[in-house]
Amino acid sequence: MTYAASEADAHRAMALALHVGELLLGSGEATENVSGAMRRILQTYGLRQVEADVNLSAITLSHVPEDGRPATTAERRVRRRQPDYDRLIAVHELVREIVAQQLPLADTHDRLREVGRRPRVYPxxxxxxxxxxxxxxxxxxxxxxxxxxxxxxxxxxxxxxxxxxxxxxxxxxxxxxxxxxxxxxxxxxxxxxxxxxxxxxxxxxxxxxxxxxxxxxxxxxxxxxxxxxxxxxxxxxxxxxxxxxxxxxxxxxxxxxxxxxxxxxxxxxxxxxxxxxxxxxxxxxxxxxxxxxxxxxxxxxxxxxxxxxxxxxxxxxxxxxxxxxxxxxxxxxxxxxxxxxxxxxxxxxxxxxxxxxxxxxxxxxxxxxxxxxxxxxxxxxxxxxxxxxxxxxxxxxxxxxxxxxxxxxxxxxxxxxxxxxxxxxxxxxxx
Known part of the structure; x- marks a missing residue:
């Protein structure tokens, strides 16, 4: 199933994609892979008319609905870039779970917070x-x-x-x-x-x-x-x-x-x-x-x-x-x-x-x-x-x-x- 995106859900999905993109880019992932992960998340939750702009310090998403609703643009700055491949693997696993439609949008916030706060794998x-x-x-x-x-x-x-x-x-x-x-x-x-x-x-x-x-x-x-x-x-x-x-x-x-x-x-x-x-x-x-x-x-x-x-x-x-x-x-x-x-x-x-x-x-x-x-x-x-x-x-x-x-x-x-x-x-x- 795909999720029908109400305006509130669209905003939640965009916020989720931006946060995932920030974690991936901050861990050193290539721009192409960051954009691909964000695009797959948004498509899973029903957003098709979204453009992503990823550069080294900022990620921007623009959603232009075809049904006449106002366009939405959101940006997230990438202020911390530090390699953590354990967290990177966890983010990719979360993206796969989302794309497989095993995780409702309402549950993604807590899961992503767990990934962001996970302790370092080594002291x-x-x-x-x-x-x-x-x-x-x-x-x-x-x-x-x-x-x-x-x-x-x-x-x-x-x-x-x-x-x-x-x-x-x-x-x-x-x-x-x-x-x-x-x-x-x-x-x-x-x-x-x-x-x-x-x-x-x-x-x-x-x-x-x-x-x-x-x-x-x-x-x-x-x-x-x-x-x-x-x-x-x-x-x-x-x-x-x-x-x-x-x-x-x-x-x-x-x-x-x-x-x-x-x-x-x-x-x-x-x-x-x-x-x-x-x-x-x-x-x-x-x-x-x-x-x-x-x-x-x-x-x-x-x-x-x-x-x-x-x-x-x-x-x-x-x-x-x-x-x-x-x-x-x-x-x-x-x-x-x-x-x-x-x-x-x-x-x-x-x-x-x-x-x-x-x-x-x-x-x-x-x-x-x-x-x-x-x-x-x-x-x-x-x-x-x-x-x-x-x-x-x-x-x-x-x-x-x-x-x-x-x-x-x-x-x-x-x-x-x-x-x-x-x-x-x-x-x-x-x-």
Whole structure:
């Protein structure tokens, strides 16, 4: 059955759709999926003449009844955007229940309030520790030993706590990220200054990987491919500012170290070896597993995210060993994870990003980003700029590869289903 929408019910349905859209968008869901969920809710409750406008900070719904009743427009601001994949899964489950017509409109308010107020699946200390373990695992992945991993762990904890202290005082997130990135660089500079016989630069790389914006990057590329250019531009701007903050923190600390005469050299910047040995496989698994915990992926789905990290690393290494350029190997490895992750997500009926986003962690370009900033700090501006462009290209290749895998699966699932999943798909040929 479908629900006949009186004017009061229409307003309730629009308020429900706006609240659901806010929760989805605030959790990092792509614009296309947010619009689709809202549209399905409204159609279930009998509203057919509704237009949705979703951007990065606001959602607007306009209802124009065909029976002559006054038009209605409502908007909801998205003021808090914080990843919580456990809540994201719960919102999608609620949407499926509504679309299956198992939940009367009068009961949706209480259910949605329960979803919004559900406690975090992990305590705060576990999330902070998981972020630090991302850095430690990344340090192991690129060849650092126990001392380097422990240093990356301490540096990330220190940066996170300093960022939290600044946040409580209203300091902008840009400077929080810059301070967090500078902490990893400071620890590395101290190790080099004291001539500790370890790969000190791996501390910076690990700390940087824990800060790089993998989640908004994938959503940015997905929005752009789906034709949501305004939101894609907004997300891309967000990605650029996050990267700029990380670069600023690294560059400031490196510049101070160079001025003080600390012997930092470009030729000792570590790069992850193209190896399938135990340290690299464990490092890739560790990065993805801890990344999943930081994103509040429920425990029952942690194994899937961790295995995705191993899959993307093994695929990348095999492709790179067989002569594929780095960016192409990155794109294809991400496409494999996008395809398998999306297929598995549909099997267990959760959003694909629950598995895909943690899996891309091992390929985030921390080493290239650090090398570029080091070269610029040493006066090699052209080389440094090229490395920064390469880092951005690798990041975009990851996002494009993930979406490519999902699109291949979409194409293979049949025309009728594809049209229902993306009813606005079109062929403009660029004009």
């Amino acid at each position: 705060g200390w576990a999330v902070v520790t998981s972020v630090a373990l991302i850095a430690a695992s990344a340090a192991v992945l690129i060849g650092g030993g126990p001392i380097v991993a422990a240093s990356a762990f301490v540096a990330t904890i220190m940066g996170d706590r300093l960022g939290a202290w600044l946040a409580r005082r209203g300091v902008a997130e840009f400077f929080q990220l810059a301070v967090a990135a500078s902490c990893g660089t400071l620890i590395a500079v101290l190790l080099i200054w004291q001539r500790v016989p370890v790969q000190a630069s791996a501390v910076v790389v690990g700390a940087v990987i824990a800060l790089l914006p993998g989640r908004p990057l994938v959503a940015c590329v997905q929005d752009g491919i789906a034709g949501e250019y305004v939101t894609a531009t907004g997300r891309f701007t967000e990605v650029l500012f996050i990267v700029a903050a990380v670069i600023s923190g690294i560059g400031t600390m490196l510049s101070i170290a160079v001025l003080l005469g600390v012997p930092i050299r470009v030729d000792v910047v570590p790069v992850a070896p193209l190896s399938l040995a135990a340290p690299q496989l464990l490092g890739a698994l560790g990065v993805s597993l801890t990344f999943a915990v930081a994103l509040l992926v429920p425990p029952r789905h942690l194994v899937g995210g961790a295995l995705g990290g191993a899959v993307i690393w093994v695929t990348f290494v095999l492709l790179a060993r067989n002569g594929f350029p780095s960016i192409m190997a990155t794109t294809l490895a991400a496409a494999v994870v996008g395809l398998l992750g999306t297929a598995y997500a549909r099997l267990v009926r959760v959003p694909a990003m629950v598995f895909v986003i943690p899996a891309i962690g091992p390929l985030l370009p921390g080493s290239v980003l650090y090398r570029g900033m080091l070269e610029m700090s040493l006066g090699e501006l052209s080389k440094g700029a090229l490395d920064l462009v390469e880092a951005l290209s690798i990041a975009l290749a990851i996002g494009a590869g993930v979406i490519l895998g999902a699109e291949v699966l979409r194409a293979l699932r049949g025309r009728g289903l594809a049209r229902r999943m993306r009813p606005a798909s079109r062929r403009t040929r660029g004009y």
